[in-house]
Amino acid sequence: MEEITNKDHVLVLPFPMQGHINPMVQFSKRLASRGVKVTILIIESICKNMPKASGSINIESIPHDDSPPENIDKSFEWFHVLVSKTLTKIIEKLSYSEYPVKVLVYDSISTWAIDIAHQLGLKGAAFFTQSCSISAIYYHMDPEISKIPLDGSLVSLPSLPLLEKEELPSFICEIDLYPAIKELVFSQNINFKKADWLFFNTFDVLEKEVVDWMRTKYPIKTIGPTIPSMYLDKRLKEDEEYGLSLFKPNDEVCMKWLDSRETAASVVYVSFGSLATLGEIQMEELASGLMTSNCYFLWVVRATEENKLPKEFMSKLSEKGLVVKWCPQLDVLAHRAVGCFFTHCGWNSTLEALSLGVPMVAMPHWSDQPTNAKFISDVWQTGIRVKAGENGVVTRDEIAHSIREVMEEKKGIMLKENATKWKILAKEAVDEGGSSDKNIEEFVSSIM
Incomplete structure (x- = not known):
């Protein structure tokens, strides 16, 4: 400084x-x-x-x-x-x-x-x-x-x-x-x-x-x-990271795994922030949806949430997925291998994805997140919002379909172009x- x-x-x-x-x-x-x-x-x-x-x-x-x-x-x-x-x-x-x-x-x-x-x-x-x-x-x-x-x-x-x-x-x-x-x-x-x-x-x-x-x-x-x-x-030459992390990130493990992905924009990054919690049924649906999406994925599951993972899920990961307790989110979003952010739509996470040009799959939970998801999908058009069933649970099929829509289908190209536009505008704002x-x-x- x-x-x-x-x-x-x-x-x-x-x-x-x-x-x-x-x-x-x-x-x-x-x-x-x-x-x-x-x-x-x-x-x-x-x-x-x-x-x-x-x-x-x-x-x-x-x-x-x-x-x-x-x-x-x-x-x-x-x-x-x-x-x-x-x-x-x-x-x-x-x-x-x-x-x-x-x-x-x-x-x-x-x-x-x-x-x-x-x-x-x-x-x-x-x-x-x-x-x-x-x-x-x-x-x-x-x-x-x-x-x-x-x-x-x-x-x-x-x-x-x-x-x-x-x-x-x-x-x-x-x-x-x-x-x-x-x-x-x-x-x-x-x-x-x-x-x-x-x-x-x-x-x-x-x-x-x-x-x-x-x-x-x-x-x-x-x-x-x-x-x-x-x-x-x-x-700001010395401004390389935030001032606080209440969780210890698995920096080396995350970045080494991402570096090993040969194809750019091939990984789905999944994180629901420091507060959001999922029920066991939703965790099972999310785990199955990620596996059946046929995409690589990096999933942040906090220590307090690990007990909700389905039995034998970790043994089935192989090289397709990596589960960590916390990660250096900005470094992950900025990595060439990441093509999508599956997010709870907290405002900080939303701004980070916009600033780094990463399209999103929005799965909001509470507080401001439903409104942020509305803007992500309909106003800024940098992502899509998953649809929950009658019981409030987002099914594995909906999760897999939403990921593929952003990562593989024609709409994903438009979302990526819009995300890149907002990345440029975010930089211009602080220039x-x-x-x-x-x-x-x-x-x-x-x-x-």
Whole structure:
């Protein structure tokens, strides 16, 4: 990272989950490359998995006596209580340094942070780790103010394509599940009223209609895609990987196996991220579908999911497939052997596939994933979405057919061409003078 060239200091507060920390760390690297002092606040138990700070980025550990709750609902309140006790002290300590804090960039789900920032005389910027379209849906369908009915099969919202019920975020339709998370995602709308800036991990042309609509009302800035520079513009020479991995990837095994594939674009990469879980029946159907697709496949099955694999599946793999507990996803997607990404459609994974030009088979589970899958298949046209049966399970035949459609059939050529187009546009967004690059530069200039 470049040396600090001004006295501005930005404090960054991500929610302590890998999918939230990494994009905010990447944004911090972009700020630091412009000579801004950046401090990232990370809870103590996660700090050990972070690389040491370098250049103008510092990592401040937030100590805690008890372990974070495994229950996701309870973890939000735990984090709120913990940070509320320490954030003011940290900011006050830094205010007496050579670089007093000027701006707090906080995860958009931590809406309470904006009040602390303003009370201490700081500016506050909300960082949205999901797409701009998802935020627009939550904005329009807030149950406190929304008058949009859900009794029909289609939902029409400003600046968005027509959405079927099952294409909406799950917290809207599945009203009895995850009540604490549902309340949390809609509370993000507070940011539109209070935050001084709204940062979105996306780029202008990717979500043009909704970005243009939001800009007429709020101070939004697109600053993505936030993936390491070496995979995009290569302007940040040391930015070769994310700042955090809570799972140890099988780097050497994965890359050696991919290198051994002689045919380009012959491998299906399968991963459902760090949180999604599949039932035993779905795991069996997926395993059978991969085997009968007649394609090579690299499948990430986390240690907690391994017991769901069908008996004798591993012994039948031969050289056709490789199953690992975790992998270096960016390196895998960038490998010449990979021709398709079978994905849960988490926003980070979606952006990575778009940025690296890899077509997708979409099998969403919850949260924003159904909407991301809608955009992948119908708006950006870089993939297809599998169809689940009446019991919610995607059959082995549907899985095999979808893979072959992307990998072998005529439609796959069109999907690959579209994926390549978005790869070029993603790079242009972060290149010098690109839309995201300009937005970051404008933000830095505004705080000087």
